[in-house]
Amino acid sequence: MNETYDPGSLGENQCDRRSLLLGAAATAGIAALAAGTPAAAAAQGSAGQECMTIVYQSGADVRFDFGYYEKTHMPRIMELYGKSISRFELRRGVPGPDGAAPPYVATITIWIADPAAFDAANAKHQPALRADVPKFTNATLIAQRDRIVATAS
Numbered sequence: 001m002n003e004t005y006d007p008g009s010l011g012e013n014q015c016d017r018r019s020l021l022l023g024a025a026a027t028a029g030i031a032a033l034a035a036g037t038p039a040a041a042a043a044q045g046s047a048g049q050e051c052m053t054i055v056y057q058s059g060a061d062v063r064f065d066f067g068y069y070e071k072t073h074m075p076r077i078m079e080l081y082g083k084s085i086s087r088f089e090l091r092r093g094v095p096g097p098d099g100a101a102p103p104y105v106a107t108i109t110i111w112i113a114d115p116a117a118f119d120a121a122n123a124k125h126q127p128a129l130r131a132d133v134p135k136f137t138n139a140t141l142i143a144q145r146d147r148i149v150a151t152a153s
Contacts, residue, residue, distance in 0.1 A: 045087075050115050051146045054108040056139035058093060064105045065136040066092060073132055077110075080125045084117035085110055105139055 045051065056064060069090060078088060089109040093102025112118045133141060 045111055045148050045151060047148050047150055049148045050112040050118075051148065052108075052110040052112065052118075052143060053146055054110070054141060054143045055104040056106045056137055056141055058102055058105045059139065062105050062139045063137060064139055066090070066106070068136040069106070073129075073136060076132070077129065080129075081118060081121040084112065084114040084121055086113035087111035105137070 056062075074088060074090060078085060087109075088111070089107075091107045091109075093104045093106065095101060
């Protein structure tokens with residue numbers, strides 16, 4: 001079943017962040033890291049590590065197919081970019097405490113393990129990946145490269 005974004009509902013198909021990440025890890029063919037291990041802590045990111053943050057703006061007529069993104073687009077990125085990515089997160093925007101719609105239907109964070117390899121893969125594969133975007137959303141995409149300054153637990 002392909003689940004699409006409806007800004008007015010949070011249906012029974014909504015899953016929590018942990019379930020989504022574990023499902024994405026299994027779909028992408030990567031092992032899920034056990035919580036509490038040094039490897040898991042490293043996967044959270046550390047000062048100096050680079051990330052790519054992508055947001056898709058919400059709106060009245062916006063559609064976002066989370067099922068397609070999770071089962072097709074995300075594994076494709078993981079396959080094409082390989083070990084240059086250490087972690088990939090897909091998050092769904094949820095209404096605020098006052099019930100207001102979220103400003104972003106979806107937020108993606110890609111934790112970059114090898115910036116040079118990531119840039120090479122990006123130069124090679126970004127046009128095809130951008131061409132895939134209309135298959136899962138009509139939302140405006142905003143992307144930004146980030147560097148972690150500090151972390152806290």
